[in-house]
Amino acid sequence: MxxxxxxxxxxxxxxxxxxxxxxxxxxxxxxxxxxxxxxxxxxxxxxxxxxxxxxxxxxxxxxxxxxxxxxxxxxxxxxxxxxxxxxxxxxxxxxxxxxxxxxxxxxxxxxxxxxxxxxxxxxxxxxxxxxxxxxxxxxxxxxxxxxxxxxxxxxxxxxxxxxxxxxxxxxxxxxxxxxxxxxxxxxxxxxxxxxxxxxxxxxxxxxxxxxxxxxxxTAAVGLCEELALHDWLLTTVADKLDGLPTGAADDRAVLRVLRPLVDHLLHLWMPRARVDRVLRTVWNQLEETPGYSRQWTAHAQRIRDQLALRAIHLRDEVPGRR
Known part of the structure; x- marks a missing residue:
């Protein structure tokens, strides 16, 4: 027992x-x-x-x-x-x-x-x-x-x-x-x-x-909770980025979508933080096929690039700024 x-x-x-x-x-x-x-x-x-x-x-x-x-x-x-x-x-x-x-x-x-x-x-x-x-x-x-x-x-x-x-x-x-x-x-x-x-x-x-x-x-429970958390994070961020406007006229609307992702979700991605070491190979199997971390890194970089581009555009709109 x-x-x-x-x-x-x-x-x-x-x-x-x-x-x-x-x-x-x-x-x-x-x-x-x-x-x-x-x-x-x-x-x-x-x-x-x-x-x-x-x-x-x-x-x-x-x-x-x-x-x-x-x-x-x-x-x-x-x-x-x-x-x-x-x-x-x-x-x-x-x-x-x-x-x-x-x-x-x-x-x-x-x-x-x-x-x-x-x-x-x-x-x-x-x-x-x-x-x-x-x-x-x-x-x-x-x-x-x-x-x-x-x-x-x-x-x-x-x-x-x-x-x-x-x-x-x-x-x-x-x-x-x-x-x-x-x-x-x-x-x-x-x-x-x-x-x-x-x-x-x-x-x-x-x-x-x-x-x-x-x-x-308890080890199986920990693995499943870790997978469920990161699957939810990736699903949520991917859904928010799906169909994100790219036109300059949509700057403020885009920022309303991206800012909550940065403030509340991006820092939560920490795969294997609480996975039993015996199960690390299982986690690696789960990671390898769908490529969760690779996809997350791509999404996070896209968010940062979009924020940088919008910031530059909004700065250039301010009178007297070059």
């Missing part, structure tokens, strides 16, 4: 990460961020200041007793708790994550709740789990009557957004949220860690991971 009480060697881990812009005009300072994410009075909010300011709420547990999603329709009952938490990056981007792990061996009948409460964030199946059917079913999304982890993550975001004494609900730019639905299974003997990342419609992304058996579920 790990220090968090979770089984450190589950056969499957699954979760969903919701990422969006915090609904407030200015980035929150550390004190306000800690207050915002105090989801439980009995546990402290964690703060990391390097390489950027990162605030994480205590874990909240949701008890469940329901069938798991499978693509074959097989009915597999699981009982236990889903762990969820929120994190805030530089007081600006909020993420809510809900996840669970499954042990290699379940039980032949339902146990008393005390059995499950000492395994926080773990669901214990009653009977056998068809592993591949569960992975495919989870990635396909929620089905009525089956476990819906995404709604648990969404409820965390909703709870945070209701804190009107801290949030003014006047964000500096409009940006759609994204959802990253992920699964992680053990690698077979002799296999290297691997990943398969896909983008769907309506902000949905899916990620299939194969990870070393000795790696705790």
């Amino acid at each position: 790990s220090r968090t009480g979770r089984d450190p060697h589950p056969v499957i881990a699954c979760g969903e990460v919701r990422t969006c812009l915090l609904p407030t005009r200015d980035a929150l300072d550390e004190r306000a961020a800690v207050k915002l994410l105090r989801l439980r009075p009995d546990e402290r909010v964690r703060v990391s200041r390097h390489p950027n300011r990162y605030v994480v709420s205590p874990e909240v547990l949701t008890g469940v007793d329901c069938p798991l999603p499978t693509d074959t329709g097989a009915r597999v009952r699981a009982v236990g708790t889903v762990g969820s938490h929120a994190s805030l990056v530089e007081g600006r981007v909020i993420q809510a994550t809900a996840s669970f792990s499954l042990p290699a061996v379940g039980t032949d009948r339902r146990q008393a709740w005390s059995y499950y409460l000492v395994r926080p964030g773990s669901l214990v199946p009653v009977g056998q789990v068809p592993q591949r059917a569960l992975v495919r079913g989870f990635l396909l999304g929620h089905r009525p009557g089956r476990l819906d982890v995404g709604s648990i993550a969404e409820s965390v975001l909703a709870r945070i957004s209701r804190q009107d004494r801290i949030l003014d609900h006047d964000p500096p730019l409009t940006a759609a949220g994204t959802r990253l639905r992920w699964t992680a299974v053990r690698t077979a003997a002799g296999e290297e860690p691997s990943s398969l990342f896909t983008k769907g419609e309506d902000g949905l992304r899916t990620l299939e991971l194969s990870l070393p058996s000795g790696l705790p579920p």
